Amino acid sequence: MEVPSRFENDFVILEIENGIMRLTYKAGATINLDNAKTIVQKRLQLTNKKAIPVIIDDIGFKGIEKDARDYLSSDEGIKGISAAALVSKSVFSAYLANFFLKISFYKPKMPARVFKDESEARKWLIDFV
Amino acid sequence: MKEEQIKEINDLLLAYSAGDYTVKGKISEEVDEIDMIISGINMLGEELESTNVSRDYFSSIYNAVTDLVFIVDLDGSVKEINQAVTDLLKFSPDELVKNQLSIVFKDKDIFKKIKDRLDQKNQKSYSLEKTLLSKNKEAILVLITSSKIIDRYGSFKGYLISVKDITQQKQTEKLILQTVVSTQQKEQKRVADDLHDSLGQELSMAKLMISNLESLKIENEDHIHLVKTCKDILDSSIKQLRSICFDLMPSVLIKGGLYLALEELINTLNRQKLITFNFKAIENIPRLDSDIEIVSFRVIQEFINNTIKHSEAKEVNIEFFETKDNYIRILIKDNGKGFDTKSLDLKHDGRGLNNMKSRILAFNGKFKLSSKINEGTRLDLRLPTKKQI
Numbered sequence: 370m371e372v373p374s375r376f377e378n379d380f381v382i383l384e385i386e387n388g389i390m391r392l393t394y395k396a397g398a399t400i401n402l403d404n405a406k407t408i409v410q411k412r413l414q415l416t417n418k419k420a421i422p423v424i425i426d427d428i429g430f431k432g433i434e435k436d437a438r439d440y441l442s443s444d445e446g447i448k449g450i451s452a453a454a455l456v457s458k459s460v461f462s463a464y465l466a467n468f469f470l471k472i473s474f475y476k477p478k479m480p481a482r483v484f485k486d487e488s489e490a491r492k493w494l495i496d497f498v
Numbered sequence: 499m500k501e502e503q504i505k506e507i508n509d510l511l512l513a514y515s516a517g518d519y520t521v522k523g524k525i526s527e528e529v530d531e532i533d534m535i536i537s538g539i540n541m542l543g544e545e546l547e548s549t550n551v552s553r554d555y556f557s558s559i560y561n562a563v564t565d566l567v568f569i570v571d572l573d574g575s576v577k578e579i580n581q582a583v584t585d586l587l588k589f590s591p592d593e594l595v596k597n598q599l600s601i602v603f604k605d606k607d608i609f610k611k612i613k614d615r616l617d618q619k620n621q622k623s624y625s626l627e628k629t630l631l632s633k634n635k636e637a638i639l640v641l642i643t644s645s646k647i648i649d650r651y652g653s654f655k656g657y658l659i660s661v662k663d664i665t666q667q668k669q670t671e672k673l674i675l676q677t678v679v680s681t682q683q684k685e686q687k688r689v690a691d692d693l694h695d696s697l698g699q700e701l702s703m704a705k706l707m708i709s710n711l712e713s714l715k716i717e718n719e720d721h722i723h724l725v726k727t728c729k730d731i732l733d734s735s736i737k738q739l740r741s742i743c744f745d746l747m748p749s750v751l752i753k754g755g756l757y758l759a760l761e762e763l764i765n766t767l768n769r770q771k772l773i774t775f776n777f778k779a780i781e782n783i784p785r786l787d788s789d790i791e792i793v794s795f796r797v798i799q800e801f802i803n804n805t806i807k808h809s810e811a812k813e814v815n816i817e818f819f820e821t822k823d824n825y826i827r828i829l830i831k832d833n834g835k836g837f838d839t840k841s842l843d844l845k846h847d848g849r850g851l852n853n854m855k856s857r858i859l860a861f862n863g864k865f866k867l868s869s870k871i872n873e874g875t876r877l878d879l880r881l882p883t884k885k886q887i
Binding site: 396397427432433435438459461462465468 | 525527529531534535537538540541542544545548
């Protein structure tokens with residue numbers, strides 16, 4: 370078992386365990402462009418710029434601003450992510466996340482899926498470690 | 499609280515259904531499940547607004563472009579056109595969309611040519627000059643620039659065909675070429691006249707003086723030999739001067755026109771007995787504009803020189819006649835080894851041919867060169883009998 374690497378600030382927690390990064394948005398957080406750039410920068414620092422799979426837990430956050438969404442879906446924003454699993458316990462959030470994954474603006478250039486259960490997400494991500 | 503949130507969602511959806519995507523739902527401090535839904539709808543609204551703005555922005559640019567733009571699918575069928583297409587060609591969008599691109603081009607293989615070039619050569623863009631046809635069959639000379647449309651995921655979606663009307667540009671190029679050729683010809687004529695009138699006269703005078711020396715009947719071997727040598731040198735100089743003047747500007751062309759100049763050229767060539775030249779012409783060939791006569795004479799001279807140098811022909815037939823549509827037609831055909839016109843080196847032979855062609859076209863003539871291996875080469879010139887500028 371490897372020692373998890375971790376980063377935490379006011380709006381996000383990043384932690385790596387068994388080759389998978391878990392990204393959790395903190396309750397009440399709104400992600401603007403600056404926050405999004407910090408997330409990408411810290412993520413790449415933790416992974417030492419190596420591509421690894423990421424679990425994104427959206428519980429608690431208020432929303433991601435438009436320019437932050439654009440940045441996070443850009444080539445720079447997805448750098449160092451081999452695959453992404455979005456975990457959402459809310460049916461509507463899952464529906465919305467799927468919608469964003471399918472429409473052309475945010476259609477990701479790497480494998481991405483929405484899961485209700487984190488263990489299912491981890492199973493799927495193993496192949497991308 | 500929940501009731502307020504439900505009302506928030508209700509108002510949001512009502513605003514969106516009315517096309518107002520700027521409205522945003524308020525998110526409470528609790529950030530519960532319903533807030534997540536409101537946040538999701540807010541993000542959706544932002545995307546819809548952004549899409550609308552982008553589309554309107556793109557549409558206004560697309561329709562403001564003065565060049566004609568066709569979006570064509572993978573099979574050559576028109577998917578979209580901009581305003582410039584309907585303005586210039588007078589076709590309505592319904593008449594063009596879902597039809598083949600070739601409907602508006604004289605060359606019906608246009609799409610295949612574009613597709614082949616972009617697919618096989620893996621070029622980013624491909625440009626070519628072609629003739630566009632409007633709804634009332636008006637021909638418009640255009641420059642086509644085509645490229646593949648690749649979406650952000652790398653999928654090939656079709657072709658972007660941008661078409662620029664170059665009628666005015668071509669007209670200007672033609673006038674420039676006419677002026678250049680005409681000025682060059684005037685200068686050559688001036689030099690030829692000067693040579694003839696000054697040096698030519700002096701040489702003739704010197705020859706006359708030498709003849710006077712001969713008539714003095716000086717019985718001295720050395721003197722007689724010297725006078726004869728001087729006379730021979732002068733004869734040769736006069737002959738060479740005539741040849742230089744003819745090459746610069748044949749006086750027979752200026753005075754007698756293309757028909758007489760060609761006849762003289764052919765007589766000279768037949769005296770050399772390299773190739774047999776047969777000349778057939780109708781009587782009363784009208785005089786053409788002097789610039790066209792000189793340009794076409796030069797082109798014919800160049801074609802014949804090439805025939806002598808490269809064709810290995812035994813015979814060349816030249817026909818000279820007037821057509822019903824006010825053209826003088828000159829057909830020259832050799833029985834030489836011919837060549838593959840497609841394999842011409844563009845930097846050398848091809849450029850020479852293109853120069854010949856552009857000079858004839860600049861004076862509203864027509865130029866057609868064809869050749870087949872072992873079947874000889876044929877030049878077909880049509881020259882307007884009235885200046886059509």
